[in-house]
Amino acid sequence: MSAEVRVRELASEIADVDHEAAKQARDRHDSLTKPIGSLGRLEELGIHLAAIMGACPPPRLDAPGVIVAAGDHGVVGQGVSPWPQEVTAAMVAGFCDGRAAVNAIARVVGARVTVLDVGVASEVPPHPRLRRAKVRAGTDDLTRGAAMSRGEAASAVLAGAGLADELIAADVDLLVTGEMGIGNTTSAACLIAAFTGSGAQEVTGRGTGIDDATWEVKVKVVEAALDHHQPDAGDPLAVLAAVGGLEHAALVGLILAGAASRVPIVLDGVSTNAAALVARALAPRATDYLIAGHHSVEPGAAIALQSLGLEPLLDLSMRLGEGTGGLLAVPLVRAAAAALREMATFGEAGIG
């Protein structure tokens, strides 16, 4: 079976969320020992978790896991980033060593970190925390042609889905999306423009912190890519192949596989938001399994989240990626489930 057919099958496996469990959670919240509605967005989040997992109260979420999908980008040749491509591999080595931001934050929130090399340009040494599923050694320059072939895009989606399935089989019950790839905010901007109809100026941000001149180059690159490819949002794999990154594709697979297994998925920043738009185009129901972890300062992030109808839990002016903002939201998600599971009702407490 071709990779593309398997991606379509995976997309078709996503069921509706459980509206009956959501209703039970809403009713249960109104019986718990607190003023009605006083836990605010934590109550909405608990109701959402019940809908996703199909149970009220939702099961414990004791085993969160972040997947950091990594890939390189041919577009860096256009001068969109001050960082050389080698930094992607160096950061992947850092994730394996456990000394990057994602590791420090994952330890605080009790999440396991798994790194996925789906497209790093150079060879990355083996490591227990690393899964090697390189589809190709980085994308081609998306301003000159397709970033990758349609089959490669589908294969990268399946690599992400396969790793998500592996983690779910190992009892990971909450998935966090993370990524690393020098140049990938350019690719994310193209994806967001393609799926929301926004202009290059609106969706293009400063990534790692580029200056005005580099930002202007980046906007022109995004414009040129959109102009060259004329992406058709009705054919999401074609868009992904034309302007996406291998790590974006892997995150699409993570989202589809998580949703198919009724595992909540916490989004991080702009690249993961872009992947969510692709996942929705492939499987509209996938959106219902997503939680927006934080509001990245990248302008495309807000545009993507608004299009997805997701309100981020945190707004800490972060723009690092790796999954850091998604991980910081994990305790909020766990607390939302814990409130529904562990709080006494007024009846049990003998009040009212």
Place this chain on the structure above:
Amino acid sequence: MSAEVRVRELASEIADVDHEAAKQARDRHDSLTKPIGSLGRLEELGIHLAAIMGACPPPRLDAPGVIVAAGDHGVVGQGVSPWPQEVTAAMVAGFCDGRAAVNAIARVVGARVTVLDVGVASEVPPHPRLRRAKVRAGTDDLTRGAAMSRGEAASAVLAGAGLADELIAADVDLLVTGEMGIGNTTSAACLIAAFTGSGAQEVTGRGTGIDDATWEVKVKVVEAALDHHQPDAGDPLAVLAAVGGLEHAALVGLILAGAASRVPIVLDGVSTNAAALVARALAPRATDYLIAGHHSVEPGAAIALQSLGLEPLLDLSMRLGEGTGGLLAVPLVRAAAAALREMATFGEAGIG
């Protein structure tokens, strides 16, 4: 020595935060393996922690503890709350049983819960999680006279300080403020008005969720109290005695003792924000040891935090109290410290 003299001594023990450690933390952040500034508010928070604890990187924050100070309020006789006074004791029993919102969230973030009966109207049965330091069985009606005497206010401050010292001696390294007391948002509104000069309509909120008619009663009660007492912000113990609650007083003590020991203190909602204003009036340096955990929907909370110059970390439309919003910010605080301690520098990672 009188309680009031001991409160003044405690206030005088608070030292300046460590500006040199803050500078070291700022420099260190710019050397870590991430784009400069990309962790946003988490970087500022790490720098703040270094200043509070006087060390860069700041020590690990592995033992957070929340103190839930509880007291009753004579002003409930004025019809400011739909809940009877007995609910305070019932909720205290729930905190001891471990089935309230604060317990569920504390388990998620790894915090210990200690309950302080500093003024519950009825007797509360002993429990390992409960400290009994009742100064009096609830306050008097603040519209008719002082809520308590000046000596009682000072004693309640010392009760909170004593419990904070006990926890710090038991290695708690991050303090979270929590409270319970039917009627205490009325008292908090009076305190916030007294220390910020805001009007009763601005600072009075809907507490547990009162209707328009009850809200109007509550505004009139706050107006009447301010009119009757004409509180002088220059004499904070007098203000606390006139319109405060015993739990507010205890939280003032927690803040002063935490600051004196260089332990970061995370504020929760409006009652804890009100206590912070009292603490600042007693010891201006105390403010520098405070972290605003969340933005409560109570209008007085935003007014108090703005006056304190604190920007809340979370905004989840919560209004429960107990310490719940403060606890949810604990992983962010721990992550801020962990990033400074555990991340590699570019030099160590061989990048750049």
